[in-house]
Amino acid sequence: MQQRPEAEALNLLRQALAGDQAAFCSFAENYRRLIYQIAIRYLNNEADAMDACQDVMMNILRKGHLYRGDGSLEGWVRTVTVNTCKNAIRSRHPERFDDGHDPDSLPSGDSPEQCVAGLQHSAHVRQCIGQLPDKQRMTVILKIYEDMTLQEIAGSLNCTLGTAKANFFHAVAKLKQCLERLL
Amino acid sequence: MNGKRCEDVRENLALHIAGELDADDARAVAEHLAGCEQCSAQHAGMRRVFERLQNDHPPLPGERDWQRLASDAYIRWRDESGRTWRARGRERLKAWFTPAARPVLAAALVLLTVTAVVFLGGNGDVYNRVDFYARHFGESLPGDGPGETFESPDYTVMGFSYQSQPGSFVLGVEYARTHQACTFAFERECEDRASRLDRILNEYPHADFDDRVGYSADQARQLAMLQSLQENIRRRLDPLEAEYFLYRFGNWIQDMSLAVATGAVTLAGEKDRAGEFARLAEKFNLARGAVDALTAIEAILSRGTLEAADYQALQARLAEIYTILA
Numbered sequence: 385m386q387q388r389p390e391a392e393a394l395n396l397l398r399q400a401l402a403g404d405q406a407a408f409c410s411f412a413e414n415y416r417r418l419i420y421q422i423a424i425r426y427l428n429n430e431a432d433a434m435d436a437c438q439d440v441m442m443n444i445l446r447k448g449h450l451y452r453g454d455g456s457l458e459g460w461v462r463t464v465t466v467n468t469c470k471n472a473i474r475s476r477h478p479e480r481f482d483d484g485h486d487p488d489s490l491p492s493g494d495s496p497e498q499c500v501a502g503l504q505h506s507a508h509v510r511q512c513i514g515q516l517p518d519k520q521r522m523t524v525i526l527k528i529y530e531d532m533t534l535q536e537i538a539g540s541l542n543c544t545l546g547t548a549k550a551n552f553f554h555a556v557a558k559l560k561q562c563l564e565r566l567l
Numbered sequence: 568m569n570g571k572r573c574e575d576v577r578e579n580l581a582l583h584i585a586g587e588l589d590a591d592d593a594r595a596v597a598e599h600l601a602g603c604e605q606c607s608a609q610h611a612g613m614r615r616v617f618e619r620l621q622n623d624h625p626p627l628p629g630e631r632d633w634q635r636l637a638s639d640a641y642i643r644w645r646d647e648s649g650r651t652w653r654a655r656g657r658e659r660l661k662a663w664f665t666p667a668a669r670p671v672l673a674a675a676l677v678l679l680t681v682t683a684v685v686f687l688g689g690n691g692d693v694y695n696r697v698d699f700y701a702r703h704f705g706e707s708l709p710g711d712g713p714g715e716t717f718e719s720p721d722y723t724v725m726g727f728s729y730q731s732q733p734g735s736f737v738l739g740v741e742y743a744r745t746h747q748a749c750t751f752a753f754e755r756e757c758e759d760r761a762s763r764l765d766r767i768l769n770e771y772p773h774a775d776f777d778d779r780v781g782y783s784a785d786q787a788r789q790l791a792m793l794q795s796l797q798e799n800i801r802r803r804l805d806p807l808e809a810e811y812f813l814y815r816f817g818n819w820i821q822d823m824s825l826a827v828a829t830g831a832v833t834l835a836g837e838k839d840r841a842g843e844f845a846r847l848a849e850k851f852n853l854a855r856g857a858v859d860a861l862t863a864i865e866a867i868l869s870r871g872t873l874e875a876a877d878y879q880a881l882q883a884r885l886a887e888i889y890t891i892l893a
Contacts, residue, residue, distance in 0.1 A: 400641070405638065405641045405642075405645075408637060408640075408641045409634050409637045409638060409641070411637075412633065412634075412636070412637035412640075413630065413633060413634070413637070416627055416628070416630075416633050417627060420625075420627055420628055420633075421625060421627075424625050425625070434628065434632075434636065437628075437636060438636050438639060438640045438643075441636065441637055441640035441641070441644075442640050442643060442644055442647075445640065445641065445644040446644065446647075506623050506624070506625060509619060509620060509623040510623065510625065513620075524620075527585060528585075528617070528620050528621060529620075529621075533587070534585075534587050549582065549587070552581060552582070552585070552587075553578070553581055553582070556581040556613070556616065556617075557581070559616055559620065560612065560613060560616045563616055563619050563620075564612070564616075
C-alpha cells in the first residue's frame with residue numbers, strides 16, 4: 385500500500401469535504417494502516433477497533449475544515465485517531481480511564497500458563513499491550529509503532545515530557561515482564 | 568552518566584534503546600554496558616522486548632471492508648450535515664416571516680406565480696425540460712422529453728435525467744454505485760452493478776452535465792442532503808413502494824427543495840431584491856418544481872404508509888413550501 389504524497393492526500397480531503405465520496409474513500413485508503421494499527425493496538429479488539437476507525441473517519445470529516453495545513457496531514461490524522469481511540473476507551477470502559485499513574489502490577493487475569501497457551505506471538509504481544517494502563521499503552525504504541533519522539537507524544541497526549549518518559553519506562557518494564565514469559 | 572551505578576543505567580535502558588537519551592547520556596550508558604556483564608545482559612533482554620514488539624504487524628482489514636467503512640462514515644457525516652442544514656433552514660424561515668418581510672414575500676410570490684404561469688402555459692401536463700435546458704443553458708439534448716430512454720444491450724436508463732435538476736442523473740448513478748443497489752435508473756437485474764454503472768457514466772453523453780452547467784459546491788451539498796432524504800425514504804418504505812416513490816417523485820423532491828433553498832437564501836440575504844428571486848426561480852425552474860413537489864408529497868402523505876418521522880419531515884417540508892407559496 386503505497387502512501388500518497390501529502391499534497392495529493394490533502395487535495396482528496398478537500399474534495400471529500402466538498403461532497404466527493406469517492407475522494408474520501410481514496411483518502412481513507414491512504415491512511416488505512418495508520419488508523420487501523422493504532423486502533424487495534426490500543427483497543428485490542430477487532431470489532432472495537434473497526435468501530436473506532438469509523439469514528440475516526442467521521443471526526444476527520446467533521447473537523448477537516450479546521451486543518452490549516454500548518455502541520456503534516458499525517459500527524460493531524462494521527463492526532464485525530466489517538467483522540468478518538470481515547471474517547472472510545474472512555475465511553476466503553478469509563479471505569480478504566482486513568483491518568484497514567486496506575487499501580488505497577490499487571491492486572492490480574494489469566495495465569496501465565498493460560499496466557500501463553502494457544503496464543504500466537506502477535507496476539508500475545510497485543511494482549512500484553514492491552515493490559516497496560518491507557519496512557520502507557522498509547523505512549524508505547526506511538527513510540528514503538530509510529531516512531532514518534534517522546535516530546536511529540538507528550539504534545540499529542542497533552543502531558544509533560546517527564547510524564548511521557550515515566551509512562552514509557554513503566555510500560556516497557558511491564559511489557560518485558562509479560563513478554564518474557566514467551567522469550 | 569560516567570561512573571553511574573548499575574541501577575541508574577538500567578533505569579535508562581529503555582530510553583537508550585528508544586533513542587531518547589541525549590548524546591552524553593547515551594555515550595555513558597554505552598560505556599557502562601561495555602564493561603558490565605550484568606547490565607549488558609539486561610540490555611540484551613530489553614532489546615529483545617523491543618524487537619518482539621516491533622515484529623508485531625497485525626493484519627490490516629481488507630480493502631473492501633475498509634472502503635465500506637469509509638463509505639458508511641461518509642454517508643453518516645453527510646446525513647449529519649444535512650440535519651444541521653435543515654435545522655438552519657427552519658430557523659431562517661422563521662426569521663423571515665416577520666411583519667417587515669411580508670411585503671417582500673408577497674412580491675416574491677407574485678413573481679413566482681408569474682413565472683409558474685409562464686412555464687406552465689402552453690405546455691399543459693407535458694412538461695419538456697429538454698426544451699427548457701436548450702433555451703436556458705444552450706444545451707442540445709437528445710430525446711424528446713419525459714419518458715425518453717437510453718437503451719444499450721445490457722441496460723436501460725429511464726429518461727428522467729434531464730427532466731429534473733442538472734446533476735440528478737449523475738447523483739442517481741453515483742448513489743446506485745455507492746450502495747450497490749438497484750435504483751429507479753434500471754429496469755433489468757442488478758448483477759455487476761458497479762462495473763455496469765461505471766460504463767454508463769463513461770458512455771452516457773450527459774454524465775458530465777454538472778460540469779457544463781457549473782453546479783456550485785453549495786448546490787452540490789444541498790443535493791447531497793436531499794439524496795440522504797431519498798435514502799431515508801428508501802429505508803423506511805416497503806422496497807417496491809420506495810422504488811415507485813423514488814422513480815416517480817424523487818427528482819421532484821429535489822426540485823422543490825432547491826426551490827425552497829434558493830428562494831430562502833435570496834430572501835434572507837437580499838430582501839430588497841425580489842427580482843433576483845424571480846431570475847433564480849426561472850433559472851432553476853422553481854415554480855414547476857415546487858408545484859410538482861407539493862403534488863408528490865401530498866400524494867405520499869395521503870397513502871399513509873410513512874413512518875412517523877418521515878411523515879413529520881415531509882409535513883414540515885410542505886409547511887415550508889406553503890410559507891413561500893401561500
